[in-house]
Amino acid sequence: MTENEQISKILELWQALPETKPLVHVIPNQVSAAFCADAMSASGARPVMAGSSLETGEITEHSRAFVANLGQPSREKEAAVRESLLSAARNRIPVVLDPVGAGASAYRLQLAGSLLSLPWKGIVKGNASEIYTICTGQLTHQGVDSIGFGSPELSPPANPLFSGRILAVTGKEDCILDDGGQRIILSHPAPLSHAIVGTGCAAGCLCGCFAALTEDLFLAAAAGLSFFSYAQSRVDDLKGYGSSKLHLLDFLSQTEADGFKRYLQSILTYQSGGRTK
Numbered sequence: 087m088t089e090n091e092q093i094s095k096i097l098e099l100w101q102a103l104p105e106t107k108p109l110v111h112v113i114p115n116q117v118s119a120a121f122c123a124d125a126m127s128a129s130g131a132r133p134v135m136a137g138s139s140l141e142t143g144e145i146t147e148h149s150r151a152f153v154a155n156l157g158q159p160s161r162e163k164e165a166a167v168r169e170s171l172l173s174a175a176r177n178r179i180p181v182v183l184d185p186v187g188a189g190a191s192a193y194r195l196q197l198a199g200s201l202l203s204l205p206w207k208g209i210v211k212g213n214a215s216e217i218y219t220i221c222t223g224q225l226t227h228q229g230v231d232s233i234g235f236g237s238p239e240l241s242p243p244a245n246p247l248f249s250g251r252i253l254a255v256t257g258k259e260d261c262i263l264d265d266g267g268q269r270i271i272l273s274h275p276a277p278l279s280h281a282i283v284g285t286g287c288a289a290g291c292l293c294g295c296f297a298a299l300t301e302d303l304f305l306a307a308a309a310g311l312s313f314f315s316y317a318q319s320r321v322d323d324l325k326g327y328g329s330s331k332l333h334l335l336d337f338l339s340q341t342e343a344d345g346f347k348r349y350l351q352s353i354l355t356y357q358s359g360g361r362t363k
């Protein structure tokens with residue numbers, strides 16, 4: 087597939103989201119749960135956020151995709167996520183796993199490893215720091231963001247836990263890759279003025295919304311990250327942190343196809359098997 091074909095397919099997926107309104111199950115964290123639900127809803131999906139192991143497997147079974155956000159982990163949350171991942175594997179529901187703050191503590195790293203070893207299909211979405219920790223096993227003890235981490239060197243991930251899955255890494259540039267060497271790079275032209283809390287979580291949720299629409303999870307991850315980064319880049323020049331966050335939701339619900347297409351043409355690079363197309 088060529089770069090232009092990838093862009094056309096991303097635009098098709100994005101247009102299909104508000105028409106299809108897929109039900110997407112998220113086990114969120116308490117910090118960003120409401121923002122994630124709003125971002126999903128503004129983009130056209132129907133979020134359902136359920137976090138008790140008494141019901142998570144059942145709710146995942148009847149959803150079109152499942153997003154496991156591992157922020158604020160606990161034994162109870164671990165059990166709920168495990169139920170959903172096993173249900174997703176049984177019922178062929180696509181998964182997005184977001185290992186929030188994987189390098190912040192030994193518990194988070196062990197948790198991510200143990201959930202990655204379950205047999206589900208889907209996308210692992212993290213910032214450069216989180217993916218570094220999962221690939222190397224090194225803790226960073228730097229909280230949930232990725233200060234100090236540049237573009238990840240991944241070609242393709244040697245870690246067997248990623249085998250058969252899509253890896254979506256955010257940061258100075260975003261990188262989406264599969265285990266066959268296919269890769270999309272999104273080169274952000276400028277750094278953002280505000281590190282808005284919850285944007286990484288919301289980007290993962292949008293990957294889940296698009297995964298609900300297609301079996302091509304590489305494309306779904308590219309659609310989720312590119313759509314969300316487009317919205318971020320367009321609201322970033324507003325005055326303050328709070329109004330930028332609010333305008334982000336407005337923008338997600340009002341994006342125009344021409345602007346999104348031009349953005350994709352300016353930031354997206356597609357490589358297949360190491361060759362730039």
Ligand SMILES: Nc1ncnc2c1ncn2[C@@H]1O[C@H](COP(=O)(O)OP(=O)(O)O)[C@@H](O)[C@H]1O
Binds near residue numbers: 213276
């Ligand atoms: N300079 C940028 N311009 C536009 N979007 C960006 C930029 N940097 C990151 N993003 C987007 O912000 C979202 C969150 O990424 P990131 O800040 O790396 O996550 P986290 O909050 O987990 O550290 C992603 O959708 C990513 O594409």
Ligand SMILES: Cc1ncsc1CCOP(=O)(O)O
Binds near residue numbers: 186231282283287288
């Ligand atoms: C769980 C958690 N703890 C502090 S901020 C946060 C939410 C994650 O933020 P982001 O989506 O920006 O990585």
